[in-house]
Amino acid sequence: MNPAFILMKLRDLDDSESRLGSVRLCDILPGMPSAGFSTLVAYMEQLREIHGLRVSVVRFRGAHNDDISISDLNIVAYGRKSLVMLRRSRSTVLKICLPADAGTEREIHSASDYHPNLRQLLNWGTVDVGNREGVFQFLELDGFGEPFRAKHVSDLASTEMMWNQAFEGLRHLHRKSILHRDVKPDNMLVFKGNVLKINDYDISCFKTDRQELRRKVGTRGYHSPSSSMQPYKEEDDILSLALAFYSAKLGIKKSSRTGRLQILRCCLDPHLFPACMRMAVEDALRKLGLDQEQNDEDNEDEENEDEDEDDDEEG
Known part of the structure; x- marks a missing residue:
């Protein structure tokens, strides 16, 4: 059996x-x-x-x-x-x-x-x-949290509080040479006292693993829009985090690379998303060379590619 x-x-x-x-x-x-x-x-x-x-x-x-x-x-x-x-x-x-x-x-x-x-x-x-x-x-x-959802970012103040926690958690991983590579709402848990914790290292890896950095992983709709031909970088985690917040708050996510780029470049309304989040996104886009409008030849190809999707899990 x-x-x-x-x-x-x-x-x-x-x-x-x-x-x-x-x-x-x-x-x-x-x-x-x-x-x-x-x-x-x-x-x-x-x-x-x-x-x-x-x-x-x-x-x-x-x-x-x-x-x-x-x-x-x-x-x-x-x-x-x-x-x-x-x-x-x-x-x-x-x-x-x-x-x-x-x-x-x-x-x-x-x-x-x-x-x-x-x-x-x-x-x-x-x-x-x-x-x-x-x-x-x-x-x-440790603990039993609930997945990150719209109720945790119901206004600008709560969005800023949650973003700062998630951002600091990710930055700590990056300082330890770890890339998460699957940042999404279901991989962020909220515990008593509105403490947010990043969860699930199923497909995380170290920055030194060059072969693993080129493997395409993650969950559809939350991928960083950087080129799949480039090795994964910590800025990709930051952009995935921003897409996760956008999806949790507004219930919108885009499977196409063009759609995700549009969200990150144009759709982060300052009345809904805090300045610290928008500045982090702008910085990540700039470092990845995605801050300028460009002719992305592989947009349509990437939209139709098969992607490794992690199933939603609580923990």
Whole structure:
């Protein structure tokens, strides 16, 4: 049985770990699978019942062999690369992913040091399935925030407050030679007291990784409009941040490079967006050579390119 199935939907296991043995295969699969996949699931469920197969026991082991009880966990989101669970007793979040992905994120967290506007790594460990150890790894992250939305930037003052926090978090990453590369509303969380924290280093990298800097990643609508032929720079993070704020506040985002450039050059109304944000955008555009009108030959090509989109996840 594929162990990935085990981790998809354990949301009903809130009273006792002993119930895990009675969970049906259908109960732990992603919601709304394709019709063909549904047929396969039904067939596998029949086989499980005929042969009396049991779901493998899942064990979460921390770095110091401190187990985390499944009964303490609830699924809050899952995406293409990871599963996110709330640890109720500590109000922390477990992000579960493949070992290689978890290792990269741990390295980023370690290098970023502490900053009040960055999500903090508290603990990490392995997820064992049956007798297979380390099938997945988990990262335990501080607090449980809500995704950045329009209500957090309802007026000019709140927009300025949120921008300054996000900008300082990003600048701290940049000072540590880290590029986020997927800045968007769902990767910024707002905690008690309106504290904004940048989250999710799924596709972040170090400035020294020249090969990775040329790989096209991110989420459609929030990409910096700089040329895909150029290596990613910290100014690209700043422009993505501005596009995220524009989208959160006005509910508008553009998939085309032309549309994103227009937003950044012409649409940041001073009555809606603070001077500090507009100045940061102007500076980033200038450094990337995007501050002047130009004939962008690849506009239409980029509009139709396939882009690596990260699924929305809470954490």
